[in-house]
Amino acid sequence: MTIAPGNARQGASPLYRAMRDFVQSVDDSLPGKLEITKEGIVHDMMSPGGPHEVTAAHVSRRLERVMPDELLAHNGTPDVEDEPEGIMRHPDVMVIAWTDLNVEGSIDPRTVIAAIEIVSRSNPDNDWVTKMRDYPLMGIPVYAIFDPRTGEGAVLTDIHPTPAGPRYATRKDFVYGEDVTIGDWTIPTDDLPLYDKGSGEQR
Template identity: 40%
Template sequence: MQGTRGLRHTMGNMDREEFDRLTAIANSVRTPSNYKIEISDGTLVMMTGPSGIHEFIVRRLRMRIEQGIAGRAEWAGMAVHGGIDVLDDTNLIRRNPDVCIFPEDDLLTVENHVPAADLRLAAEVVSRSNPENDWEAKLRDYPRMGIPVYLIVDPRQGTIAVNSEPKGGRYTARAAFAFGQDVPLPGFDFSITTADFPLY
């Protein structure tokens, strides 16, 4: 995810009223089409438009995951998607992964989000300007949201981290890879080729 800026911060645990208020603000803010707004720990977080390299890797990730699940009965009806909000209504977190997998039927709604509980995977391509958002904030949020696999692709370093087995609000398993290696996804029975992933 690209450059990030917190728009508002509240101390302590956020309650439903505050979350709903921040959601209303996020929904009303007029931003360029390539901007995203997320909510985490009482903060509105705005992401600026991504670079070409960022989008190249996002596109390759989506294509390869779609190819990996194609024609397999256990993945029938699943969407490989990016650019939609993912809402955890229990922990009051709203994120927008670069790539995620969830049942396609979740898109049959007038809402602007899908439930976090339905995600099978989230992937982020790390920003040059604010890597902490993916390496720290989302590494904190995604296991709390119950997302089984969180893939962090870092073009600054040419590394990929596969985080899995969320328990007690954190991932308990992690595997590290370098660009050029095939990256197996836990629970998917296939690997993603990364030989053509560019560096920033």
């Protein structure tokens, strides 16, 4: 849900900075996560734990089993920020080098090798629509989506220019149970949890 609409575009850095200051001041006191998009501040009401967090942990661990030691599949803080674009995102998992993570403040999106999102029940368009737009704008070369609502996902790559701005040119869909390639690494997707259609709990 967008709770603070605005025009966080290039040239509007005072507005973007005001939104960023607001997000940082309340981020620890609200459930879910707050991010800044082109439309303003988005509040994604993720449920703590459950299929969302379990999926992120599985994906992170499976990637780290096959990646070189100098990389990690990080699912903690900080944010990934592109101030000129007016975007601040917080991927559920990001593939990044240890040296690029070892910085003060936000992560430079152009050091992120891949961003991975687990679709939330409360705001699926945040992952399937706005992040599909924002991540190529930020220069993140690979975007992978895992959707516990349906047991499906997609990997988007090959940023190319369009009249609406940079977009991913290639999309490879997958269903849970298939192997999926994220960047240079292939992992299984079996045994990932799904949202229960009634209660929102893991099944």
